[in-house]
Amino acid sequence: MSDRTHAxxxxxxxxxxADLAERIRRRGGSxxxxxxxxxxxxxxxxxxxxxxxxxxVSAPTTARIHAAADRLDFRINPAARALQTGxxxxxxxxxxxxxxxxxxGIVRGAETAASAAGYTLVITExxxxxDAEAEAIERLLPSVDGVVLATTRLSDDRIRELARRKPMVxxxxxxxxxxxxLPDVDSGVQELLAHLTDLGHRSIxxxxxxxxxxxxxxxxxxxxxxxxxxxxxxxxxxxTPPTIEGGKAALRRVLAAHATAVVAFNDLIAIGLMQAxxxxxxxxxxxxxxxxxxDIFGSELISPALTTVRxxxxxxxxxxVGRLLSALNGEEPxxxxxxxxxxxxxxxxxxxxxx
Amino acid sequence: MSDRTHAxxxxxxxxxxADLAERIRRRGGSxxxxxxxxxxxxxxxxxxxxxxxxxxVSAPTTARIHAAADRLDFRINPAARALQTGxxxxxxxxxxxxxxxxxxGIVRGAETAASAAGYTLVITExxxxxDAEAEAIERLLPSVDGVVLATTRLSDDRIRELARRKPMVxxxxxxxxxxxxLPDVDSGVQELLAHLTDLGHRSIxxxxxxxxxxxxxxxxxxxxxxxxxxxxxxxxxxxTPPTIEGGKAALRRVLAAHATAVVAFNDLIAIGLMQAxxxxxxxxxxxxxxxxxxDIFGSELISPALTTVRxxxxxxxxxxVGRLLSALNGEEPxxxxxxxxxxxxxxxxxxxxxx
DNA sequence: TTGTACGCGTTATCAA
DNA sequence: TTGATAACGCGTACAA
Numbered sequence: 001m002s003d004r005t006h007a008x009x010x011x012x013x014x015x016x017x018a019d020l021a022e023r024i025r026r027r028g029g030s031x032x033x034x035x036x037x038x039x040x041x042x043x044x045x046x047x048x049x050x051x052x053x054x055x056x057v058s059a060p061t062t063a064r065i066h067a068a069a070d071r072l073d074f075r076i077n078p079a080a081r082a083l084q085t086g087x088x089x090x091x092x093x094x095x096x097x098x099x100x101x102x103x104x105g106i107v108r109g110a111e112t113a114a115s116a117a118g119y120t121l122v123i124t125e126x127x128x129x130x131d132a133e134a135e136a137i138e139r140l141l142p143s144v145d146g147v148v149l150a151t152t153r154l155s156d157d158r159i160r161e162l163a164r165r166k167p168m169v170x171x172x173x174x175x176x177x178x179x180x181x182l183p184d185v186d187s188g189v190q191e192l193l194a195h196l197t198d199l200g201h202r203s204i205x206x207x208x209x210x211x212x213x214x215x216x217x218x219x220x221x222x223x224x225x226x227x228x229x230x231x232x233x234x235x236x237x238x239x240t241p242p243t244i245e246g247g248k249a250a251l252r253r254v255l256a257a258h259a260t261a262v263v264a265f266n267d268l269i270a271i272g273l274m275q276a277x278x279x280x281x282x283x284x285x286x287x288x289x290x291x292x293x294x295d296i297f298g299s300e301l302i303s304p305a306l307t308t309v310r311x312x313x314x315x316x317x318x319x320x321v322g323r324l325l326s327a328l329n330g331e332e333p334x335x336x337x338x339x340x341x342x343x344x345x346x347x348x349x350x351x352x353x354x355x
Numbered sequence: 356m357s358d359r360t361h362a363x364x365x366x367x368x369x370x371x372x373a374d375l376a377e378r379i380r381r382r383g384g385s386x387x388x389x390x391x392x393x394x395x396x397x398x399x400x401x402x403x404x405x406x407x408x409x410x411x412v413s414a415p416t417t418a419r420i421h422a423a424a425d426r427l428d429f430r431i432n433p434a435a436r437a438l439q440t441g442x443x444x445x446x447x448x449x450x451x452x453x454x455x456x457x458x459x460g461i462v463r464g465a466e467t468a469a470s471a472a473g474y475t476l477v478i479t480e481x482x483x484x485x486d487a488e489a490e491a492i493e494r495l496l497p498s499v500d501g502v503v504l505a506t507t508r509l510s511d512d513r514i515r516e517l518a519r520r521k522p523m524v525x526x527x528x529x530x531x532x533x534x535x536x537l538p539d540v541d542s543g544v545q546e547l548l549a550h551l552t553d554l555g556h557r558s559i560x561x562x563x564x565x566x567x568x569x570x571x572x573x574x575x576x577x578x579x580x581x582x583x584x585x586x587x588x589x590x591x592x593x594x595t596p597p598t599i600e601g602g603k604a605a606l607r608r609v610l611a612a613h614a615t616a617v618v619a620f621n622d623l624i625a626i627g628l629m630q631a632x633x634x635x636x637x638x639x640x641x642x643x644x645x646x647x648x649x650d651i652f653g654s655e656l657i658s659p660a661l662t663t664v665r666x667x668x669x670x671x672x673x674x675x676v677g678r679l680l681s682a683l684n685g686e687e688p689x690x691x692x693x694x695x696x697x698x699x700x701x702x703x704x705x706x707x708x709x710x
Numbered sequence: 711t712t713g714t715a716c717g718c719g720t721t722a723t724c725a726a
Numbered sequence: 727t728t729g730a731t732a733a734c735g736c737g738t739a740c741a742a
């Protein structure tokens with residue numbers, strides 16, 4: 001591979017006017033549609049059309065323009081286009097914590113869908129408070145065309161406020177009048193409770209996630225539905241930070257409830273709970289069955305491996321971006337396909353311990 | 356919280372001229388420096404100076420301008436600024452696989468450093484081939500000020516080519532004449548081999564990562580240095596995909612080598628190896644000691660927990676972005692602080708099995 | 711089908 | 727210290 005820059009190459013090309021090559025070089029090596037126009041002998045506006053409005057320029061002219069663009073190694077200036085069109089071709093994905101395995105699938109799906117559509121995805125983390133999150137979004141908003149909000153800690157009002165400025169789609173959160181990609185929690189929860197009931201469990205603890213978590217409440221509600229039908233006892237404990245530490249800290253209260261099974265808000269909490277239990281010599285699942293939600297990386301690794309309810313997170317990310325793109329194209333939101341959840345049975349659940 | 360948009364609020368403010376409010380509303384609610392200039396009774400260029408060149412405008416005027424900007428809820432148009440200045444205030448971080456726990460730290464550090472400096476970070480995944488990666492970078496390059504390349508699959512030449520167009524910093528990869536953030540592999544490897552030698556291991560396998568991995572070769576080289584000094588036997592096996600599957604598939608060849616300890620290129624491979632071993636009833640560490648690199652989430656979860664060499668990944672991400680920002684400010688690269696690595700001893704390594 | 715002319719919102723240059 | 731004016735590179739009415 002040569003060590004020449006593109007500008008050097010231009011200067012050596014005898015078919016390119018020297019003054020043109022010089023102008024491009026002085027600009028830092030990047031050509032504009034004016035340069036292409038000059039080389040192809042047409043007006044800059046024709047170049048613009050040929051490059052971005054297929055079919056609006058005659059075939060031979062289009063060919064000449066593309067040839068010139070290639071020779072000059074033309075790349076459109078996104079800022080200039082955005083200034084004119086108001087479109088940045090960039091979408092934002094806001095998550096609370098990038099290192100939380102739960103968001104992997106969402107990130108992956110969103111990235112795939114965005115780049116397939118020629119959009120750039122900006123992933124932003126909001127770690128701390130809701131205020132920090134709002135601020136991060138504020139800063140990003142002017143430079144994106146739309147926002148996917150996953151695992152947010154903002155209030156409904158705050159979200160609605162932001163949604164007035166740019167198209168916005170939520171994941172795992174419902175706010176009236178806003179688009180949301182929601183899992184069908186029910187399918188997985190029913191499977192899970194049937195599984196536990198079959199194993200003889202008659203007293204179950206639900207270890208809730210953060211107080212502000214919309215999805216945590218939904219999971220509990222669906223469990224209520226199921227346990228009411230089956231006559232199983234259900235207690236909600238929490239709220240708990242959705243982390244391994246949160247799970248560890250909750251063990252004592254869980255044990256105090258004298259239930260034979262715990263369903264944690266997510267796998268991280270479940271894992272923490274299992275680790276704390278192991279430290280105290282409590283055997284799982286013989287003395288306590290444990291289950292979680294999400295099926296994150298790591299749930300299969302821990303022993304016993306964790307029984308969990310898996311959601312279609314990749315699909316959720318794809319759908320969220322898809323909706324955003326539809327909105328940007330002025331399309332009406334069409335009915336959401338159900339994102340069913342499924343039970344993954346592993347070793348952490350077993351026959352109920354004798355009371 | 357009210358349901359009014361900002362534009363509605365403006366129209367109701369008697370201290371704001373109706374025609375101004377109307378103009379802003381028609382533009383979609385966003386005010387420009389012209390609006391501020393009108394409201395503050397100054398020239399737009401003065402507004403620009405007051406907002407972006409602190410100290411170049413008199414205090415009273417600056418105050419009036421800021422007041423007007425606040426009242427109009429002004430947000431600068433990043434595209435317009437970028438068009439003029441050539442700076443997008445955006446950096447790209449390119450990783451092979453977002454879901455690989457190894458990149459978490461890097462992402463976290465880079466994000467922190469970037470947003471602290473008022474920069475936006477675009478994270479891009481290059482999953483498949485080097486070609487796909489190059490294409491992704493090509494697409495992003497015009498809209499960023501610089502690039503951090505982590506875990507890349509590109510060739511040196513390709514990287515150099517890209518680095519000519521925008522400032523670029525590499526993580527875990529050395530390319531002559533390019534800036535790179537490199538761990539001091541040696542410190543951790545020495546600790547690891549001393550640990551294994553103390554346990555009586557005299558025959559060790561290094562299970563290499565991908566053939567193109569620069570860092571995999573460095574790890575092996577440092578191991579060579581250490582084993583040569585101690586007189587321990589060392590065999591390299593591989594290359595192996597840096598995944599759990601890769602580790603599982605490699606077990607047979609590892610066992611064939613009749614070593615008492617395996618050091619895997621990374622924790623994912625080590626975990627796969629341990630899972631495959633467990634399936635075959637091979638006890639770890641009694642029959643085989645296993646160690647990895649990176650200390651990812653999950654290494655502590657698996658049982659026995661994995662002995663591993665931890666690198667300062669967050670710091671690496673921070674440093675990479677820091678270097679990029681320095682380069683953008685025209686500063687000279689200063690000497691790199693050593694990013695030492697440290698051994699984390701857990702249960703997967705134990706006394707050498709009898710031959 | 712192509713060219714003309716202007717606007718997008720900001721910063722930079724030059725003059726006052 | 728401030729104002730006037732010209733870029734930056736692209737898209738797009740409108741006219742030819």
